[in-house]
Amino acid sequence: MLRPIQAIIRFSQIVILLMGIAVSLRAADNGLDLSPLEKALKAQKNIRSISAEFIQTRALKTLKSPIAIKGRFWFEAPNKFRWELGVPAKSIIIGSHHGLTIIQPSKKKAEKIDLTHSAFAKNAPQFLRMMEMASSFTVENFQKEMQIVSLKNLGPNYRLEVLPKNPEAAKSLSALFLDFDLSSGHWIAFELVTKEGSSMRTEFQNVQMNGDLEPTIFEYDLTGYRIDEESR
Numbered sequence: 001m002l003r004p005i006q007a008i009i010r011f012s013q014i015v016i017l018l019m020g021i022a023v024s025l026r027a028a029d030n031g032l033d034l035s036p037l038e039k040a041l042k043a044q045k046n047i048r049s050i051s052a053e054f055i056q057t058r059a060l061k062t063l064k065s066p067i068a069i070k071g072r073f074w075f076e077a078p079n080k081f082r083w084e085l086g087v088p089a090k091s092i093i094i095g096s097h098h099g100l101t102i103i104q105p106s107k108k109k110a111e112k113i114d115l116t117h118s119a120f121a122k123n124a125p126q127f128l129r130m131m132e133m134a135s136s137f138t139v140e141n142f143q144k145e146m147q148i149v150s151l152k153n154l155g156p157n158y159r160l161e162v163l164p165k166n167p168e169a170a171k172s173l174s175a176l177f178l179d180f181d182l183s184s185g186h187w188i189a190f191e192l193v194t195k196e197g198s199s200m201r202t203e204f205q206n207v208q209m210n211g212d213l214e215p216t217i218f219e220y221d222l223t224g225y226r227i228d229e230e231s232r
Contacts, residue, residue: 043185050075052207059199112229
């Protein structure tokens with residue numbers, strides 16, 4: 001099972017890359033009709049910012065019942081984001097295309113990660129490569145990195161199933177699901193399923209688009225914190 005922080009980073013990556021991007025749809029994996037995805041992404045192309053609440057539900061094989069945790073998410077184009085898990089926040093990730101700061105407020109501890117750092121790239125190559133190409137992202141580029149397995153109609157919504165094409169990134173996963181509303185292009189939920197049968201689903205609520213976000217959202221006062229930095 002992926003560690004919670006690794007899973008959060010992957011979900012954050014998907015949100016950053018798939019919300020508010022220009023689309024160039026040319027070829028579909030497995031001959032699928034991706035016109036609903038094209039329509040949804042075109043509806044999002046003018047997004048400047050996002051703020052949302054979410055509920056993350058983890059179903060682990062070692063637990064009798066799933067665990068649900070509330071959180072908040074903010075995004076500002078082109079690639080600033082803040083992800084808080086727990087209320088009050090138990091873990092916070094603030095980042096951009098250049099790097100991440102992973103914060104544990106209760107422990108007064110933070111870790112800074114340079115996304116060009118070779119050790120991080122080795123551990124999360126899919127995340128690094130896709131973050132690097134975010135500024136010129138298209139569905140065609142997405143298909144170079146991710147295999148689109150299926151696109152299903154769920155009434156007013158659609159569910160996109162994908163898998164990383166990189167063997168290292170895909171080795172622990174059996175599926176990644178992305179749910180979206182066709183008319184607005186609004187991303188509703190993301191779900192990660194591991195090969196061992198565990199899962200983590202994140203459902204977004206109270207989503208606000210294109211509001212003015214305070215610059216301080218993407219900052220954090222680390223005075224008094226123990227800070228670890230990846231430097232080699």
